[in-house]
Amino acid sequence: MTPKAILLFLILLGSVIYLVRREIKNRIRLKQELLTEKVNREHDVKLNNEKLRFFTNISHELRTPLTLILGPVKQLLEDNAQQVTTYQKSRYELIHNNANRLFSLVNQVLDFRKAQSGELKLKTMETDILAYSKNIFDSYKELANNKNIELSFITENEDIHGWIDNDKFDKILYNLLSNALKFTPDFGNVELYLRYNEKTGKLNIEVSDNGIGISKKSQKKIFNRFYQATSTKQNNTGSGIGLSLVQSLVELHKGNIEVKSNLDKGSIFMVELPIERRFYEDDEVFELSLPKHSKNEELKDAPKKIIQDTGLKQKILVIDDNAELRKYLVDYLSGFYKVYEAENGYQALTLCRQIRPTLCVSDVMMPVMNGLEFCEKLKNDQFISHIPVVLLTALSDNKDKVKGYGTGADGYLIKPFDPSLLKLMIENIIKTRLDLKAKFAAETESEVSLLTHSPVDKSLMLKVTELINSNLDKSDLSTSFLCQELGMSSSKLYQKIKELTDLAPTEFIRTVRLKKSASLLKTKKYNVSEVTNLIGFNDPLYFSRCFKKQFGYPPSKLLK
Numbered sequence: 001m002t003p004k005a006i007l008l009f010l011i012l013l014g015s016v017i018y019l020v021r022r023e024i025k026n027r028i029r030l031k032q033e034l035l036t037e038k039v040n041r042e043h044d045v046k047l048n049n050e051k052l053r054f055f056t057n058i059s060h061e062l063r064t065p066l067t068l069i070l071g072p073v074k075q076l077l078e079d080n081a082q083q084v085t086t087y088q089k090s091r092y093e094l095i096h097n098n099a100n101r102l103f104s105l106v107n108q109v110l111d112f113r114k115a116q117s118g119e120l121k122l123k124t125m126e127t128d129i130l131a132y133s134k135n136i137f138d139s140y141k142e143l144a145n146n147k148n149i150e151l152s153f154i155t156e157n158e159d160i161h162g163w164i165d166n167d168k169f170d171k172i173l174y175n176l177l178s179n180a181l182k183f184t185p186d187f188g189n190v191e192l193y194l195r196y197n198e199k200t201g202k203l204n205i206e207v208s209d210n211g212i213g214i215s216k217k218s219q220k221k222i223f224n225r226f227y228q229a230t231s232t233k234q235n236n237t238g239s240g241i242g243l244s245l246v247q248s249l250v251e252l253h254k255g256n257i258e259v260k261s262n263l264d265k266g267s268i269f270m271v272e273l274p275i276e277r278r279f280y281e282d283d284e285v286f287e288l289s290l291p292k293h294s295k296n297e298e299l300k301d302a303p304k305k306i307i308q309d310t311g312l313k314q315k316i317l318v319i320d321d322n323a324e325l326r327k328y329l330v331d332y333l334s335g336f337y338k339v340y341e342a343e344n345g346y347q348a349l350t351l352c353r354q355i356r357p358t359l360c361v362s363d364v365m366m367p368v369m370n371g372l373e374f375c376e377k378l379k380n381d382q383f384i385s386h387i388p389v390v391l392l393t394a395l396s397d398n399k400d401k402v403k404g405y406g407t408g409a410d411g412y413l414i415k416p417f418d419p420s421l422l423k424l425m426i427e428n429i430i431k432t433r434l435d436l437k438a439k440f441a442a443e444t445e446s447e448v449s450l451l452t453h454s455p456v457d458k459s460l461m462l463k464v465t466e467l468i469n470s471n472l473d474k475s476d477l478s479t480s481f482l483c484q485e486l487g488m489s490s491s492k493l494y495q496k497i498k499e500l501t502d503l504a505p506t507e508f509i510r511t512v513r514l515k516k517s518a519s520l521l522k523t524k525k526y527n528v529s530e531v532t533n534l535i536g537f538n539d540p541l542y543f544s545r546c547f548k549k550q551f552g553y554p555p556s557k558l559l560k
Ligand code: ADP
Pocket: 175, 179, 180, 183, 209, 211, 212, 213, 214, 222, 227, 228, 229, 230, 232, 236, 237, 238, 239, 240, 241, 242, 243, 244, 266, 267
């Protein structure tokens, strides 16, 4: 109890209180920091989600106008190839390339969101992987050139064929290559290496660069969404979703991805993807064998002949409920024709009446209205009954085949089929019809039934020819008389006769008259001027001229 001891106790007590207070304060501060951190984090996540939602919405909005830029530019590039100057063409190409780039960026954002919410589905198909990768690789040549980066494509295999989801594969390579080019300074090297491992049945892809590299700490995070390594933040204009998307895509494709990198030395991204059929479930495989030659070659030998023959581009309508197959066919056929699409028979019928396509390609199994029903309805609608239909079906059953033809289908392909076979079939049908029309007009003997491909058309044309034949001697036999007798409007009659015979109604009437004259002359019972009167021509000289123009020889030749 000495004053000294009391002082000591007080000092001790004071320091204890001080220490405790400090500790408590510290803890409170820490707790508060933690809380702010948490709030910030939640805020970040929320912000990111909002960002993503915003991007997604915007991207959706951007897609339609972009499609509408891309389509016309593509048309400009294709259509006027001869008249356009090189300068104009280079401008078109610039628009096309950049619109394309914008389009893929927009799609990337959409894909990213889909990948995050697990909406992406795998659809693999047999692909010439080497050629496909080379194509993607080639599209980077220009960018590499601009940065003076040496870009190399290396592979140990001469040929790699396997099952990949082309779309996903494309995006994986696309992202890895564009990162490698982005993070490699001028005069660097970027390599794409491919190897098929026969033992594992997997494809090894490596994209390597000798660029800025990634620190060990960042390597763990680069696959996180919105992450961008700090060292690169200053000059990196990206969004931090590329690698996150790549990882989701690789995982969806049952593969894995790894990164090896040293700061300032460079990075290697290694992807392993299974490419044998056995790795994928039936519903993950799209059974469609691709044409063996590359798409470019296909485009080169496009049936320009047909397009020239008719002077206008043929319209083809593709009808399938499977969006992927439809898109695939539309893409493929767009290289040769003007292609329209419909999801089911019902939509297709409406569209047919509007655009009157040259030919329809239709799946059989479809909701709302199936292909057989569609074909039957089409063939019974006088307005569109002339349109040929090619049916696509998975049923190889003979009975169904007959059923298909029973409805008046003009062609029949069993899935899976080679799209070039479909093209060939379309080409043949169109060509046969053109040939028949030419034959009908140029030969004295051929019957009009040659030109009709459905019962509706047949009976109409029979009626028309009968009407013409029984009124031949009337020189005022006209289109309006036919319209009256048939109860059809003149525009409808015009369209119908034009479509079936490639002749305007007046030309058709004349053709029938001239054919009749030929058969009369062949009987050798009448001379030229008698025949002239019989078929309703006024002037034998004029008749002879028309006859010669039509069949290539004068009428008198038939009398010899
Ligand atoms: P973004 O490229 O849009 O920033 P990514 O997800 O593609 O987003 O990449 C995330 C981060 O990973 C990049 O910001 C960059 O820091 C780093 N990175 C990716 N690829 C490479 C590379 N080849 N070299 C160096 N850093 C890279």
